[in-house]
Amino acid sequence: MKLSSRIDVMKPSAIREAGKLIAAKENCISFAAGLPSPDFLPIEEVKEVTEYILEEMGHIALQYGPTKGYAPLLTKIQKMMMDKNILCSTDNIQITTGSQQAISFSAMLFVDKGDTIITENPSYLGALASFGPYECNVKGIDVDNAGMKMDLLEETLKSDKRIKMIYVVPNFSNPTGRTWSLERRKALLELATKYDVPIIEDNPYGEIRFEGEEIPTIKSMDSENRVIYLGSFSKVFCAGLRVGWICADKELISKYEIIKQGADLQSNQLAQMQIDEYLNKYDLNEQILKIVDSYREKRDLMCRLIDECFPKTIKRTHPKGGMFVWLELPEGADAKELLIKSLEKNVGFVPGGPFYPEDGHDNTVRLNYSNMSLEQIEKGMLLLGELFTDEF
Amino acid sequence: MKLSSRIDVMKPSAIREAGKLIAAKENCISFAAGLPSPDFLPIEEVKEVTEYILEEMGHIALQYGPTKGYAPLLTKIQKMMMDKNILCSTDNIQITTGSQQAISFSAMLFVDKGDTIITENPSYLGALASFGPYECNVKGIDVDNAGMKMDLLEETLKSDKRIKMIYVVPNFSNPTGRTWSLERRKALLELATKYDVPIIEDNPYGEIRFEGEEIPTIKSMDSENRVIYLGSFSKVFCAGLRVGWICADKELISKYEIIKQGADLQSNQLAQMQIDEYLNKYDLNEQILKIVDSYREKRDLMCRLIDECFPKTIKRTHPKGGMFVWLELPEGADAKELLIKSLEKNVGFVPGGPFYPEDGHDNTVRLNYSNMSLEQIEKGMLLLGELFTDEF
Numbered sequence: 001m002k003l004s005s006r007i008d009v010m011k012p013s014a015i016r017e018a019g020k021l022i023a024a025k026e027n028c029i030s031f032a033a034g035l036p037s038p039d040f041l042p043i044e045e046v047k048e049v050t051e052y053i054l055e056e057m058g059h060i061a062l063q064y065g066p067t068k069g070y071a072p073l074l075t076k077i078q079k080m081m082m083d084k085n086i087l088c089s090t091d092n093i094q095i096t097t098g099s100q101q102a103i104s105f106s107a108m109l110f111v112d113k114g115d116t117i118i119t120e121n122p123s124y125l126g127a128l129a130s131f132g133p134y135e136c137n138v139k140g141i142d143v144d145n146a147g148m149k150m151d152l153l154e155e156t157l158k159s160d161k162r163i164k165m166i167y168v169v170p171n172f173s174n175p176t177g178r179t180w181s182l183e184r185r186k187a188l189l190e191l192a193t194k195y196d197v198p199i200i201e202d203n204p205y206g207e208i209r210f211e212g213e214e215i216p217t218i219k220s221m222d223s224e225n226r227v228i229y230l231g232s233f234s235k236v237f238c239a240g241l242r243v244g245w246i247c248a249d250k251e252l253i254s255k256y257e258i259i260k261q262g263a264d265l266q267s268n269q270l271a272q273m274q275i276d277e278y279l280n281k282y283d284l285n286e287q288i289l290k291i292v293d294s295y296r297e298k299r300d301l302m303c304r305l306i307d308e309c310f311p312k313t314i315k316r317t318h319p320k321g322g323m324f325v326w327l328e329l330p331e332g333a334d335a336k337e338l339l340i341k342s343l344e345k346n347v348g349f350v351p352g353g354p355f356y357p358e359d360g361h362d363n364t365v366r367l368n369y370s371n372m373s374l375e376q377i378e379k380g381m382l383l384l385g386e387l388f389t390d391e392f
Numbered sequence: 393m394k395l396s397s398r399i400d401v402m403k404p405s406a407i408r409e410a411g412k413l414i415a416a417k418e419n420c421i422s423f424a425a426g427l428p429s430p431d432f433l434p435i436e437e438v439k440e441v442t443e444y445i446l447e448e449m450g451h452i453a454l455q456y457g458p459t460k461g462y463a464p465l466l467t468k469i470q471k472m473m474m475d476k477n478i479l480c481s482t483d484n485i486q487i488t489t490g491s492q493q494a495i496s497f498s499a500m501l502f503v504d505k506g507d508t509i510i511t512e513n514p515s516y517l518g519a520l521a522s523f524g525p526y527e528c529n530v531k532g533i534d535v536d537n538a539g540m541k542m543d544l545l546e547e548t549l550k551s552d553k554r555i556k557m558i559y560v561v562p563n564f565s566n567p568t569g570r571t572w573s574l575e576r577r578k579a580l581l582e583l584a585t586k587y588d589v590p591i592i593e594d595n596p597y598g599e600i601r602f603e604g605e606e607i608p609t610i611k612s613m614d615s616e617n618r619v620i621y622l623g624s625f626s627k628v629f630c631a632g633l634r635v636g637w638i639c640a641d642k643e644l645i646s647k648y649e650i651i652k653q654g655a656d657l658q659s660n661q662l663a664q665m666q667i668d669e670y671l672n673k674y675d676l677n678e679q680i681l682k683i684v685d686s687y688r689e690k691r692d693l694m695c696r697l698i699d700e701c702f703p704k705t706i707k708r709t710h711p712k713g714g715m716f717v718w719l720e721l722p723e724g725a726d727a728k729e730l731l732i733k734s735l736e737k738n739v740g741f742v743p744g745g746p747f748y749p750e751d752g753h754d755n756t757v758r759l760n761y762s763n764m765s766l767e768q769i770e771k772g773m774l775l776l777g778e779l780f781t782d783e784f
Contacts, residue, residue, distance in 0.1 A: 001590045001618065002556065003647065004504045012646075013653045016459060035456055043450030050442050058435030062630035064427055067408060097489060097656040104655050108525055112396045113505065130654040133500055134396075164394065198393045226393065238454035240661030255395065261405045262522040263496050264489040268660040269632030 010132040014354035015125055018339065022348035029380035030348040034174060034323055035371040036235055040291050042278065046238065049277035053270065061270040067261050069095030069245070070272035076279050077231070081247050085220040086229065092247050094256045097267045099204055099232040099244035103167070104130035105259050106200050106228060109252070110165045111136045118156065118166040120148055122326075122355035122364070124174045124202065127167055136164075138357035143173075145317075147180030150187045157195040166192060166199050170218060171206040172322025175355045175366040179320055185218045192226055204232040204244075205322035207288050210296040212320050225249035233275055235323070236288050241271040295323065298369040301377050309385025311392045323370040326352065330392050333363040338391065345383045402524040406746035407517055410731065414740035421772035422740040426566060426715055427763040428627055432683050434670065438630065441669035445662065453662040459653050461487030461637070462664035468671050469623070473639050477612040478621065484639050486648045489659045491596055491624040491636035495559070496522035497651050498592050498620060501644070502556045503528045510548065510558040512540055514718075514747035514756070516566045516594065519559055528556075530749035535565075537709075539572030542579045549587040558584060558591050562610060563598040564714025567747045567758040571712055577610045584618055596624040596636075597714035599680050602688040604712050617641035625667055627715070628680050633663040687715065690761040693769050701777025703784045718744065719757040722784050726754045730783065737775045 015033060022030045053061050068074065074090040081088050096102040103126070111117060113135040119127065121140025131138055139160070141153050147170065157163060168188070170180035180188075192199050201218045219229040225248070232244035246256055260266070278284070302325055306316050315328040329335065335351035342349065352364025369377060407425060414422045445453050460466065466482040473480050488494040495518070503509060505527040511519065513532025523530055531552070533545050539562065549555060560580070562572035572580075584591050593610045611621040617640070624636035638648055652658070670676070694717055698708050707720040721727065727743035734741065744756025761769060 001502070001588060004500065004502055004507075004556070006504070007501060007647055010647075010650050010654065012650050013459075016653060033456070038451045038455065041451055041454045043446055043454060046450070046454060047443060047446040050446070051439060054435055054439040054442070058438070059430045059433055060632075062433045062435060062438060062632045063430065064425070064626075064631045067405075097659070100654075101656040108396065109399060110394070110396055112398070115396075126654070126657065129650075132654055133651065164396070196393060234456075239456045240452075240454045242656065242658070242660045255399055255402075258402050258404050258521075259525065261408060262402065262492075262518070262524055263655070264493040264634065265518065266634070267489070268634045268663055270663070271660055 006133045006135050009135065010129070013125060013129055015350050018348060018350050021343060025343060025346060028343070028346050028348050029372060029376045031367040031369065031372065031380060032348045032350045033371065034368055036239055037291065037294060037370050039294065040287065041238060042287060045278055045282055046274055049274055049281060053273050053277055057273065061273050063269065065266055065269040067266045068257050069093065069267070070269065070276060073272045073276040076276060077245050080231070084217055086217065086247060088247055091250045092253055094246045094253050094260065095267050095272060096244045096246060096260070097242045097264065098234055099202055099230040100126050100130065102230045102244055102246045103127045103200065103202065105256055105263070106165060107131050107134045107136070108259055109255055110198060112164070115162045115164040116160050118153070118163055119357060120168055120173065121357065122175055122352060122361065123167065123357065124169055125355050127202070128357060140357040143176070143178060145178055147178070147184035148188065150184065150191065153188070154191055157191060157197070163195070163197055166197055167202065168199065169202045171203055172208065172319055174205070174322070175324055175352065176326040177317045177319025177322050177324045179215065182215050185215065186221065189218055189221055189226070193224065199227045200230065201227050202230045204235050207236050208292055208295060208323070209321040210292060210299060219247065228252065236284065236291060237275060237278070241268070241274060243267060243271050243275055295370050298374060298377055299325070301374055302367065302369045302381060305378065305381035305385065309382060310388050313392050314388060323368055325367045325369060327365040327367065329363040329365065329388070331363060333392070335362055335365045338387065342384060342387055345387060347380045347383045398525045398527050401527065402521070405517060405521055407742050410740060410742050413735060417735060417738060420735070420738050420740050421764060421768045423759040423761065423764065423772060424740045424742045425763065426760055428631055429683065429686060429762050431686065432679065433630060434679060437670055437674055438666055441666055441673060442662070445665050445669055449665065453665050455661065457658055457661040459658045460649050461485065461659070462661065462668060465664045465668040468668060469637050472623070476609055478609065478639060480639055483642045484645055486638045486645050486652065487659050487664060488636045488638060488652070489634045489656065490626055491594055491622040492518055492522065494622045494636055494638045495519045495592065495594065497648055497655070498557060499523050499526045499528070500651055501647055502590060507554045507556040508552050510545070510555055511749060512560055512565065513749065514567055514744060514753065515559065515749065516561055517747050519594070520749060532749040535568070535570060537570060539570070539576035540580065542576065542583065545580070546583055549583060549589070555587070555589055558589055559594065560591065561594045563595055564600065564711055566597070566714070567716055567744065568718040569709045569711025569714050569716045571607065574607050577607070578613065581610055581613055581618070585616065591619045592622065593619050594622045596627050599628050600684055600687060600715070601713040602684060602691065611639065620644065628676065628683060629667060629670070633660070633666060635659060635663050635667055687762050690766060690769055691717070693766055694759065694761045694773060697770065697773035697777065701774060702780050705784050706780060715760055715762040717759045717761060719759065721755040721757065721780070723755060725784070727757045728754065730779065734776060734779055737779060739772045739775045
């Protein structure tokens with residue numbers, strides 16, 4: 001039986017594969033997966049609202065519902081968007097199964113075989129994976145501490161006539177933790193307009209800011225419906241419920257809705273109601289504040305230990321929010337080999353190479369600080385420091 | 393901004409569009425959507441198991457989990473498959489967001505642009521919709537009361553060298569309610585083997601049998617891993633939880649898992665645990681028995697009223713299970729126009745034309761009997777009978 005040609009280019013996620021290695025070890029300290037902290041899962045709150053939903057609206061929660069999403073939740077999300085100065089109605093919102101599904105749908109919507117998607121270099125691994133089935137080229141544009149380098153972007157936009165979308169994570173990026181400056185966001189919007197390319201602005205970490213002022217989203221500056229904004233409850237509420245959304249031009253949303261119908265009819269109905277009811281009864285901002293305070297402390301500890309215990313030849317980013325620190329090891333280092341050695345010490349991380357659309361960059365590492373406790377971070381970083389000191 | 397070429401061929405679901413018309417009317421009696429009965433949603437049971445899960449395993453239920461699915465549920469599904477004489481291990485199972493997602497993934501796995509998918513004629517509308525993004529041809533093979541006509545199938549397999557999969561619903565088909573005979577199932581497997589084409593066997597209604605003996609699934613007769621079996625909890629447990637599964641060759645499952653990673657990382661974690669815990673504490677077969685008894689009564693009533701009140705020129709199928717009766721109105725009738733008139737009487741149904749991959753067949757109608765009460769069925773069928781008697 002012959003498989004489609006797209007399957008040849010699709011490979012398992014390096015994170016989920018590293019995760020399997022780590023899961024096979026007992027009590028491994030893992031900086032690998034991008035998991036939220038277990039300390040702030042709103043278990044009691046979800047229990048309470050679920051009881052209420054099943055008592056009062058069980059016949060809605062357990063039955064098929066609309067493809068577009070649960071109407072009261074659409075209204076809540078619309079308000080969240082308006083609070084970010086994104087003008088919209090519920091016609092501009094489509095619920096998805098996490099923003100992962102929204103990324104995948106965007107490639108389906110915009111990209112034909114042989115077309116090009118532009119991403120940051122490095123970019124979110126899950127996005128690169130979701131582009132696989134569309135048999136397109138993915139071109140990574142190098143970044144600095146203020147975002148994508150605009151001269152390199154324009155060069156590419158000029159030379160490649162088949163660029164169909166630009167995918168970016170401007171806030172506390174996965175994997176590097178970097179944030180785009182306001183100027184760079186404006187410049188991206190200008191270039192995208194000049195070359196008539198849509199921007200997919202993925203913002204799962206935007207609320208988790210430790211310091212400094214919020215920088216406007218690209219979508220909030222978008223006067224011509226060029227930006228497709230992706231939001232998610234995974235990092236600030238519950239990842240396991242798998243609820244995200246798309247905020248975009250009404251006509252585009254109607255296309256996303258048709259795609260969603262064919263893909264899985266609709267997302268889990270109860271989960272949408274759980275989030276809606278939580279937002280009725282609780283203040284999500286209080287939840288976010290707890291997360292921010294904790295992650296800030298963890299970021300501080302991880303960065304301090306990198307500075308104190310790692311060889312000076314290792315460079316790191318300094319995330320002002322989100323969940324990740326990014327390391328550049330000395331040229332020639334192979335993070336995949338180092339992971340094997342690190343696992344012998346019962347410490348895991350993700351090698352950074354797979355986050356680049358092209359090969360190479362094997363001397364990079366993504367470290368997650370949200371999921372482990374302060375004690376685990378301390379112990380794990382000391383062990384990693386020993387390993388890296390031995391190696392470099 | 394240019395959209396991908398695949399979007400041109402994708403249209404909104406005729407069911408969900410008819411549903412919008414119907415939802416706009418108050419107290420409409422609807423035989424349109426394929427909704428399970430509201431009477432048997434296990435609301436109390438779900439409430440109980442959810443409380444338990446959130447108390448004991450909340451940190452697992454609300455966190456990211458494995459792409460393949462929640463391990464204890466995989467084991468339960470494996471046992472369900474073994475009970476159907478389908479030899480398998482959990483390596484042969486992948487959880488999906490309803491079997492809708494499994495259909496869509498199957499097209500992604502097997503079909504390149506310009507390839508052909510074979511379906512029954514008519515076939516499940518949601519399957520046809522899910523094939524849209526893959527820019528393939530869909531060829532419907534006519535059916536009779538014993539299943540797909542094998543001579544027509546072989547003719548097509550002989551003449552079209554680009555057939556990459558055959559999609560069938562052998563038990564109580566959506567939309568016709570028909571069931572394949574054992575002989576026809578064996579013949580399909582033989583032909584698929586001869587022409588080396590995979591079979592997607594979609595079986596969401598198989599448990600809802602009113603009479604007669606269970607006929608073996610095609611998968612249970614499959615000695616060479618040619619059949620991809622799709623199962624679902626939507627029709628026997630809760631559609632809103634969106635949990636289905638694929639049972640197939642281990643190598644294929646590893647491909648489906650990669651597709652799932654890119655598409656949405658994983659299905660809702662709590663929903664998988666709710667089903668698993670329900671299966672720990674309750675007997676799904678008791679739930680199914682209640683559904684079967686009720687739907688049988690509804691089918692009996694609907695069929696009797698068709699025979700008594702509809703013009704004799706209208707033909708119907710006689711479903712031995714499932715949720716649908718299929719009507720053929722006299723040649724030249726247009727069910728889309730009749731729906732408008734029917735909605736004036738506050739009765740809805742789905743015109744049958746869109747269930748055919750090719751145009752035409754506008755004189756067909758799908759009637760769902762599971763969702764409405766006996767009283768609503770009685771009233772609605774009398775009103776439809778009046779309309780049809782006036783028309784024909």
